[in-house]
Amino acid sequence: MKCKICKGKAVIKLKRHNIKLCKEHFNEFFIRQVEKAIKEFRMFSRKDKILVCVSGGKDSLVLWLVLSKLGYNVTGMYINLGIDEYSEKSKTKVINFAEKNNLKYTIVDLNELGYPIPELSKKSRRPECSVCGTVKRYYFNKIAYDYNFDVVATGHNLDDEASRLLGNILHWNDEYLEKQLPVLPAEGKMLKKKVKPLIRLTEQEIASFAFLNKVDYILDECPLSVGATSLVYKDALNLIEEKIVGTKQFFYLQYVKKLMKRLKNKNNEKGDIELKNCKICGMESFHEVCSFCRLVRDEK
Amino acid sequence: MKCKICKGKAVIKLKRHNIKLCKEHFNEFFIRQVEKAIKEFRMFSRKDKILVCVSGGKDSLVLWLVLSKLGYNVTGMYINLGIDEYSEKSKTKVINFAEKNNLKYTIVDLNELGYPIPELSKKSRRPECSVCGTVKRYYFNKIAYDYNFDVVATGHNLDDEASRLLGNILHWNDEYLEKQLPVLPAEGKMLKKKVKPLIRLTEQEIASFAFLNKVDYILDECPLSVGATSLVYKDALNLIEEKIVGTKQFFYLQYVKKLMKRLKNKNNEKGDIELKNCKICGMESFHEVCSFCRLVRDEK
Ligand SMILES: [Zn+2]
Ligand SMILES: [Zn+2]
Ligand SMILES: [Zn+2]
Ligand SMILES: [Zn+2]
Numbered sequence: 192m193k194c195k196i197c198k199g200k201a202v203i204k205l206k207r208h209n210i211k212l213c214k215e216h217f218n219e220f221f222i223r224q225v226e227k228a229i230k231e232f233r234m235f236s237r238k239d240k241i242l243v244c245v246s247g248g249k250d251s252l253v254l255w256l257v258l259s260k261l262g263y264n265v266t267g268m269y270i271n272l273g274i275d276e277y278s279e280k281s282k283t284k285v286i287n288f289a290e291k292n293n294l295k296y297t298i299v300d301l302n303e304l305g306y307p308i309p310e311l312s313k314k315s316r317r318p319e320c321s322v323c324g325t326v327k328r329y330y331f332n333k334i335a336y337d338y339n340f341d342v343v344a345t346g347h348n349l350d351d352e353a354s355r356l357l358g359n360i361l362h363w364n365d366e367y368l369e370k371q372l373p374v375l376p377a378e379g380k381m382l383k384k385k386v387k388p389l390i391r392l393t394e395q396e397i398a399s400f401a402f403l404n405k406v407d408y409i410l411d412e413c414p415l416s417v418g419a420t421s422l423v424y425k426d427a428l429n430l431i432e433e434k435i436v437g438t439k440q441f442f443y444l445q446y447v448k449k450l451m452k453r454l455k456n457k458n459n460e461k462g463d464i465e466l467k468n469c470k471i472c473g474m475e476s477f478h479e480v481c482s483f484c485r486l487v488r489d490e491k
Numbered sequence: 492m493k494c495k496i497c498k499g500k501a502v503i504k505l506k507r508h509n510i511k512l513c514k515e516h517f518n519e520f521f522i523r524q525v526e527k528a529i530k531e532f533r534m535f536s537r538k539d540k541i542l543v544c545v546s547g548g549k550d551s552l553v554l555w556l557v558l559s560k561l562g563y564n565v566t567g568m569y570i571n572l573g574i575d576e577y578s579e580k581s582k583t584k585v586i587n588f589a590e591k592n593n594l595k596y597t598i599v600d601l602n603e604l605g606y607p608i609p610e611l612s613k614k615s616r617r618p619e620c621s622v623c624g625t626v627k628r629y630y631f632n633k634i635a636y637d638y639n640f641d642v643v644a645t646g647h648n649l650d651d652e653a654s655r656l657l658g659n660i661l662h663w664n665d666e667y668l669e670k671q672l673p674v675l676p677a678e679g680k681m682l683k684k685k686v687k688p689l690i691r692l693t694e695q696e697i698a699s700f701a702f703l704n705k706v707d708y709i710l711d712e713c714p715l716s717v718g719a720t721s722l723v724y725k726d727a728l729n730l731i732e733e734k735i736v737g738t739k740q741f742f743y744l745q746y747v748k749k750l751m752k753r754l755k756n757k758n759n760e761k762g763d764i765e766l767k768n769c770k771i772c773g774m775e776s777f778h779e780v781c782s783f784c785r786l787v788r789d790e791k
Binding site: 360361362363420423424426427428430431433434435438441442445446449 | 660661662663720723724726727728730731734735738741742745746749
């Protein structure tokens with residue numbers, strides 16, 4: 192197996208691009224895909240302060256590393272979710288990774304704040320993954336606002352987004368369908384722009400990059416998400432991709448193109464968004480009391 | 492396993508409705524689903540002359556039988572595609588079935604007409620399944636027009652339509668997406684209304700009905716369609732249905748609802764459709780020469 196570019200020893204075959212590459216040229220390919228996404232969707236520039244949400248998993252660590260190598264001003268943000276061993280293990284991975292690669296980071300500890308996810312879920316009687324989503328979104332926004340970041344980046348990849356899109360289409364969740372973009376604009380002053388720079392790369396490509404570049408990530412999935420129905424959409428898409436190569440990418444990226452066009456037309460008609468300040472914590476929200484404060488209040 | 496209705500011996504479990512039924516009540520359920528589709532989408536009434544396209548497979552034979560039992564005025568139409576053994580075998584099934592159940596039918600023989608599919612495909616250098624589609628559509632319309640039928644019915648089921656919809660969405664085939672309805676209205680004077688009364692029933696339910704009611708259908712798939720990529724969409728949907736029961740039905744029927752609403756709004760704006768008479772055969776078409784005549788002419 193020879194690298195298509197240098198004829199050296201290939202280490203990976205990219206089926207959907209129908210090429211084999213050596214380590215060096217795979218890295219080059221990988222980084223180019225990240226840059227392409229950043230430019231195509233105008234995610235950020237080298238002047239921006241970027242907060243990268245890191246969980247200790249492969250996607251977020253790879254994103255953090257690549258953005259830093261590309262010379263962007265990145266700071267990692269790790270949220271200790273208070274899920275026993277899993278949280279301790281992933282925290283260690285993040286700290287070691289930051290030290291090895293000389294990266295800045297900040298930690299929010301839900302145990303110290305008194306909001307560990309399992310407890311919050313029990314007290315509010317809401318599913319753990321939903322509680323976790325609300326809490327994470329809140330702190331991403333809060334830290335980004337408090338410390339003057341311009342943009343919040345997450346490690347979502349092509350598989351994540353394509354499978355989520357498939358689930359939303361199969362159940363016609365119109366409200367979510369309207370929001371599934373690689374860039375969500377800032378709203379008000381406090382809710383920062385959100386971006387997904389790994390959108391052009393598959394799970395498998397990211398795992399290969401992590402492996403080839405010795406990124407030491409946590410292999411365990413979050414124990415609370417085991418058996419999540421969302422995995423079945425990934426399996427179904429992979430089944431199709433196996434037979435009809437390129438489907439996953441076309442499906443998602445073409446959707447994004449269509450949606451952006453539609454929203455552009457729509458935005459020309461629509462008025463301002465009504466953001467208020469949460470009565471309890473002061474963060475901007477579309478409700479009188481923000482989702483986080485409603486969640487935390489429920490449990491008291 | 493007991494029937495939910497009569498507590499007699501159940502013969503089938505309908506997972507997506509979460510009920511078990513005996514033969515009698517399954518038949519009742521099955522027929523009710525057909526009637527529901529006919530009424531919901533205003534497919535036809537007992538005054539209409541209905542041409543049922545029969546291939547000898549389970550879907551079309553079951554449709555033919557059920558419509559006849561419900562008292563509709565149906566005539567079967569079988570097209571001998573000229574695919575060797577497969578065509579001979581399926582023709583025999585259709586004729587025997589008609590005689591056993593005392594059903595009217597008519598046969599179009601592509602061998603006699605000089606248009607057997609394999610030959611037409613070779614000469615026109617077009618894929619067999621696409622040639623077959625063009626030829627079938629042409630004769631459905633032609634026979635329906637020549638013999639004064641009001642509507643043409645086909646045996647497409649929920650799996651067929653949901654998987655086709657999935658394929659069209661994954662590749663964003665906008666043109667096809669606009670047409671994927673259980674009823675396509677008549678156009679001009681010659682292109683009759685098309686309906687799919689089995690739309691609320693799955694492949695598995697239809698196979699069970701056929702088995703329980705001793706419908707003797709051809710088990711072989713068309714040899715030309717073996718390995719068709721469309722099957723992978725069915726597999727993918729079944730994988731999801733297995734975990735999230737009801738997805739298939741919701742996905743397709745909800746889509747139909749949304750599309751019908753959208754078309755209604757659109758139709759209020761749009762003008763007349765431009766149909767012409769084909770210069771060669773005289774059938775109505777959107778082109779100077781209809782697709783069938785273009786196909787047949789190409790090969791000469
Ligand atoms: Zn190379
Ligand atoms: Zn609040
Ligand atoms: Zn019963
Ligand atoms: Zn013609």
